[in-house]
Amino acid sequence: MLxxxxxxxxxxxxxxxxxxxxxxATMRLSNLSLMGNRLSGRFPTALxxxxxxxxxxxxxxxxxxxxxxxxxxxxxLDKLYYFFLTL
Numbered sequence: 001m002l003x004x005x006x007x008x009x010x011x012x013x014x015x016x017x018x019x020x021x022x023x024x025a026t027m028r029l030s031n032l033s034l035m036g037n038r039l040s041g042r043f044p045t046a047l048x049x050x051x052x053x054x055x056x057x058x059x060x061x062x063x064x065x066x067x068x069x070x071x072x073x074x075x076x077l078d079k080l081y082y083f084f085l086t087l
Contacts, residue, residue, distance in 0.1 A: 004028065012036050012057070020044035033057040035081065040064070048073050057081040 003009075008031040016037040025046040031054060032047070040062040047056065048070035056074075059081045067082060 007031070007052075009033070020046045022046045025049035028052045031055040034061065036060040038062055043068055043071075045070060051075065053077050055079045059083040 004027060006027065007029060009029055010031075010033045012033045013036040016034070016039055019039065019041040020034075023046075024044075027050055029050055030052050032050070033055075035057045036059075038061065039058070042065040043063055044058075045068060047053070047058070048068060051073065053074050054076055055078060057079075060083065071077075071080075
């Protein structure tokens with residue numbers, strides 16, 4: 001089940017692991033905080049498809065690689081917090 005009518009989602013410090021599911025690309029979020037989890041892999045391209053995002057915090061996870069050029073798809077994005085832990 002996808003939460004299509006959630007506009008603000010704070011999943012900070014929940015010790016989430018793995019990656020961001022591609023299905024999240026269809027959500028209409030304006031605020032998303034995933035900081036302080038254990039998410040990993042490359043920057044989640046699903047997030048670059050949520051055109052309604054105004055605020056995105058994914059700092060303090062274990063993502064790797066550069067921010068993809070698709071981040072420019074987020075025309076409404078006002079704040080991006082992106083700092084990764086390296087272990």
